[in-house]
Amino acid sequence: MEILNNFFMGFGYLGHIQPIIAIVAGVILGIMVGAMPGLSPSMGVALLVPFTYNLQPHVALILLISIYIASEYGGSITAVTINTPGTPSAVVTAFDGYPLTKQGKAGTGLGVSLVASTIGGIIGTIILIFFSVPLARVAVRMHPAEYFALAIFGLTTVASLGGKNWAKAFLAAMLGLLINTIGIDPISGVKRFTFGTYRLFDGFALIPALIGLFALSEVFTRIEENKLEKGAQTKFDKEQWPSFMDYWKLKFAIIRSSIFGTLIGIFPGAGATIAAFLSYDIAKKLSKSPETFGKGNPEGVAAAEAANSSSVGGALVPLLALGIPGSASTAVLVGALMIHDLVPGPMLFVERPDIVYSLFAALMVANFVMLILGLMGAKLWIKVTVIPKKVLMPAILAISMIGSFAVNYSFFDVAACIGFGVSGWLLKKYGFPMAPIVLGMVLGKLAETNFRRAVIMGGYNVFFTRPASLILLILAVLSIGIPLYQTYKANKKEKNRI
């Protein structure tokens, strides 16, 4: 009851004009930041921190948190319309979102991503409000062995991402993992595969890599195949926008992915991208028509978007309950809290419940504002698909260049983006999927640091002696083994039939 009372008190703080303006401005800026490849949610939040110095603490935090939640949705707009994920987690949205656009159903992709993001955000917020303290305690007690097992479990999505090309998918994931080891080793400080250049000390930045692998490779493929005809969609058609029944069909996928996304978001270092990959994989495995995933199945878009938006609520759990940032964006939020003399952690609930509960209420309202602004902007987003490809292709290249540059203000990143683009174009031609490379790059650090920490703490056996780690590893083996066995059985059946 006390929680509910506090929550309604939080809504009371939103009854002024300033917090409402902060939410609307934050959502607009967040959608823009998310939609722009190269600007990550954490970067968007960080860049706006200086503008909040003179604001009241709760208004400042409401603005930043609105940017954070809306940017996770914003990433899906360019992923669906031009196959250029604005955020790393939107990579998964592009798997089915862009094929929908190619079929002339951009409205379906955008509508599903918007509604799934909104519901995901709301469910994430509800879990944050009611379960933040106990969940955070469980998450921070996780042993490195369990984190490693979680990363391995995340990697198993490769088996279903690859489908028939599973060997290529695994090779691509291994490449991503190896790319991730480039740079200074975070544990021993040894320079690994840097080829004597200081630019590689931090390894390859993720954003230029994913812009290259997804956006540039697609542009090069289109130019090579000379597929520069007009887009399939010619106007905003209300019939293309999903109906209530279309959303209703996705209810289980959205709710399941939202809960799962929040739980993954709670684990420090896991984040929106892993949540989206895993939820997509689960949705595919549980679907009655898994073969349509990757070819424009709205369920794939819903699973990815619900998961990445709900992970925001999850990431805020350890931040607010224990003062531990679980993601880059929440790390920036710690800074913002401290600027206003607020120390995140359990005492914040006691000393400043007004701040905590106004943030919860703002998160809830921000999701609805995002839905309204997303619907209003739909006509505009869909217009991207009617831009002639001969105009769009050079424009995507220009956006990609500035997007890669903006990450570290480095031309090396831009060159890396082109390199990844050319490699992606060649590999795609020979049936290599791009997503496992990104997955490897995302999970590499989590897997390696926790593997080594676990071995240092308990030897190589530790992975099998801790129950949670063992269960996750068994699940990982089953996740790989079952699809591979099914493929083997299907191939054998086909051979016998012939």
Add this chain to the structure above:
Amino acid sequence: MELIKFFGKGPGFWVLLAILAVIFLGIALIVLKSSKKRYAGRILIPVFFIELALLFGTMALGFPHKGEVGPGVVPGLWIVGILTFSLLLFFQAISKHEEKDPPWGKISNVAVFILMTILYLIIMQFIGYYLATIIYLILGMYYLSYRNWKVMSSLTAGWVIFSYFAFYRLLYVPLPRGILIEWIFG
């Protein structure tokens, strides 16, 4: 072990790189002259990754051993994975279990675009982001045989104005101003 250390860094690394390049070219020549030339791409891609794994593996073996799990252990695991799957794909390709190579389209168009993009980045250093982007976008659209000048100019102007306000003014991204422009205008 001494030999691996020699190839892992310094001049030895370049010798290894040269040896691997020669081997790759040799295999490419053999495949292209054999009955498997329709599978050349599918054979050469795994060969490339096998060589890449060998190169990185040699470097990893040269990393100092620090503690129970040194810095080379985890990269070593991924390298073994790359070798395993590359060998699998290689044998699938030479035993013709794979499909034939896909046909190539207009590679020259892609090459021109890549070259244009590289030139765009170089020119940007001299004439700045804004002028370079105007030239790049218009030339890019023109090369793809788009001729609606109204659309070309409005999109280019719109993008340059947007990037000025969004990236330079709002987000403080230091877009290159150009050596020449700075020299002329100070």
